[in-house]
Amino acid sequence: MKKTSKPTGGSRRRSRARPRRPAVRDAPAFVDALVAFADLAQRLHLRWYVFGAQAVNLHGFPRATADLDLTIDLAELTPRALIAALDQAGFSARFADDDFITATRVIPVVHRASKLPVDLVIAGPGLEQQFLDEVQLQRVGNRRVPVLSPENLIVTKLLAARPKDLEDIRELVASRRASLDHRRIVRLLARVEQALDQRDLIPLYARLRKEARRA
Numbered sequence: 001m002k003k004t005s006k007p008t009g010g011s012r013r014r015s016r017a018r019p020r021r022p023a024v025r026d027a028p029a030f031v032d033a034l035v036a037f038a039d040l041a042q043r044l045h046l047r048w049y050v051f052g053a054q055a056v057n058l059h060g061f062p063r064a065t066a067d068l069d070l071t072i073d074l075a076e077l078t079p080r081a082l083i084a085a086l087d088q089a090g091f092s093a094r095f096a097d098d099d100f101i102t103a104t105r106v107i108p109v110v111h112r113a114s115k116l117p118v119d120l121v122i123a124g125p126g127l128e129q130q131f132l133d134e135v136q137l138q139r140v141g142n143r144r145v146p147v148l149s150p151e152n153l154i155v156t157k158l159l160a161a162r163p164k165d166l167e168d169i170r171e172l173v174a175s176r177r178a179s180l181d182h183r184r185i186v187r188l189l190a191r192v193e194q195a196l197d198q199r200d201l202i203p204l205y206a207r208l209r210k211e212a213r214r215a
Contacts, residue, residue, distance in 0.1 A: 029114035030054065031141045033068055036111060037118070038143045040089040044082075047073040047123075049135045049146040051156060058138045058147045061171050063164075067117040071148075073132055074122055079107055082120075091118065127192070150176055151185050155192065158201050166208060173212040182209070 041048050052069035079101050083093050086109055094108040107120040135146035150172055157165035189201045
């Protein structure tokens with residue numbers, strides 16, 4: 001998971017609207033890059049998922065973004081071997097420094113055909129392995145790609161807690177009120193709070209749920 005900042009104060013509330021068709025489905029750059037990576041991941045037998053702004057898009061809320069965030073489980077593959085395979089699949093490494101990859105657990109690449117930047121986050125043990133087990137498949141182009149589930153997406157956005165992340169959470173809560181597993185989200189947040197030695201994530205989520213109900 002990418003490093004995130006501490007939760008901050010709330011952002012503007014926005015009136016609830018019906019979800020619109022995800023913008024990513026109509027954006028050739030994102031479709032081309034996702035399909036190219038999905039094909040490579042299938043050949044290499046890699047587990048992976050879309051997270052960040054594009055996961056929000058794929059769950060029904062258009063979000064402007066200029067890049068693509070993917071989490072990958074390398075299993076027995078080394079970062080160098082993945083970079084070589086990515087090059088053959090049409091992706092060029094933006095940084096190939098071993099120390100950078102080791103320190104950040106991120107392999108930044110660009111899809112050459114679309115010029116779309118892609119950050120590949122190497123999954124660690126624990127939470128990200130659970131997220132890999134709980135992905136939801138969404139259709140992009142002629143492929144079905146794994147996407148972070150709404151519950152797990154909310155948890156990652158609570159960790160980031162930027163104004164746009166908090167707004168995304170309100171949208172997800174408001175539109176999926178009947179289908180979201182709120183107890184599961186709270187249990188997961190309790191685990192994260194214990195691991196990070198903080199106590200502000202569950203109260204923040206409770207506040208955002210109230211704001212979503214009032215919107």
